[in-house]
Amino acid sequence: MSAATAHHDEAHGHEPSYAQQTKSNRLGLWLFFFSELFLFGALFAARFALWGNTRPELSQVLGLIVTSILLVSGYFMYRAEVAIAHDDRKTFLSSLLAAAFLGIVFFVGVVILEWNVFGLELNAFGVEWFGRLKPRDGVYGGVFFAMTGMHALHVLSGVILILFVWNNGRKGHFSPEQHWGVEATALYWHYVDVIWVFFYPALYLIGHLA
Amino acid sequence: MNERKAAAYRRGLMTLLILAALTAVEYGVGVTLTDPRVVLFLIALLKAAVIVQSFMHIYRLWREESHE
Numbered sequence: 001m002s003a004a005t006a007h008h009d010e011a012h013g014h015e016p017s018y019a020q021q022t023k024s025n026r027l028g029l030w031l032f033f034f035s036e037l038f039l040f041g042a043l044f045a046a047r048f049a050l051w052g053n054t055r056p057e058l059s060q061v062l063g064l065i066v067t068s069i070l071l072v073s074g075y076f077m078y079r080a081e082v083a084i085a086h087d088d089r090k091t092f093l094s095s096l097l098a099a100a101f102l103g104i105v106f107f108v109g110v111v112i113l114e115w116n117v118f119g120l121e122l123n124a125f126g127v128e129w130f131g132r133l134k135p136r137d138g139v140y141g142g143v144f145f146a147m148t149g150m151h152a153l154h155v156l157s158g159v160i161l162i163l164f165v166w167n168n169g170r171k172g173h174f175s176p177e178q179h180w181g182v183e184a185t186a187l188y189w190h191y192v193d194v195i196w197v198f199f200y201p202a203l204y205l206i207g208h209l210a
Numbered sequence: 211m212n213e214r215k216a217a218a219y220r221r222g223l224m225t226l227l228i229l230a231a232l233t234a235v236e237y238g239v240g241v242t243l244t245d246p247r248v249v250l251f252l253i254a255l256l257k258a259a260v261i262v263q264s265f266m267h268i269y270r271l272w273r274e275e276s277h278e
Contacts, residue, residue: 030271053245064237071233075226078265082222086215190265197257201250205240 022180029184033191040195043147047202055207056140058114061127063204066109067196070155073102074193077162081186084169084179092174092182096166099189103159110152115145140210147199154192161185225264232257 016024080095082088111117116130123129135145165185168174174182236253239246262268 026271060241067233071229074265075222078222079219082218088215187266190261194258194261198254201236201240201254205250206247
């Protein structure tokens with residue numbers, strides 16, 4: 001046996017187990033989250049640098065509603081992960097669909113209602129359901145649309161990931177022992193939630209009306 | 211197995227209730243205090259910590275492989 005062949009065999013004799021691979025993947029994903037903190041952190045800092053202790057006129061109730069929807073969506077994602085870990089496929093699939101549906105509702109809440117892309121007006125139950133702020137409205141519009149836009153992009157990609165996992169799960173691709181794809185998607189979804197935990201008060205609650 | 215699954219579901223529901231309560235407090239503080247910056251930042255930190263610990267299982271990073 002030549003030295004090159006022996007080296008080749010040795011290299012392939014140490015294929016990492018699924019558990020070891022998952023551990024590495026997990027660390028890699030957390031490092032990715034850390035890198036993304038610089039992006040969201042910069043937006044967060046820009047809000048305080050440019051708005052100071054002021055804020056634009058936004059519907060605080062609408063902010064509370066979309067925040068609550070995202071929190072409940074996170075719960076269903078957690079439920080999906082627990083379900084696949086215990087081989088409860090029915091709950092796994094239905095929880096994924098619930099998480100994706102609520103993610104879409106959040107996305108629609110931000111884009112259709114808060115951004116008001118169709119220029120609508122509705123005042124019901126004492127709540128202004130469609131936003132008035134536009135991207136051209138100086139630093140208020142610029143910061144608001146940059147923060148919510150970047151976050152909404154992550155929500156949208158998260159929803160696509162969840163639906164991808166749901167489709168694979170429907171075909172029986174995951175098991176209680178091997179479901180890194182589910183865990184990674186859940187981690188990503190909760191990370192998007194964590195970002196909103198900081199964005200929500202920064203946008204809707206902190207500061208005097210400008 | 212079923213007991214562990216039920217306990218995990220309960221843990222998730224408890225986490226959601228804690229987050230909902232913190233969000234309600236956050237909203238109340240935000241609309242009543244004149245300068246709520248520090249309090250809201252602390253509440254946001256607490257909410258993030260709850261999500262990172264209970265939903266994101268950060269402890270798995272330095273624990274032997276397990277999905278529990």
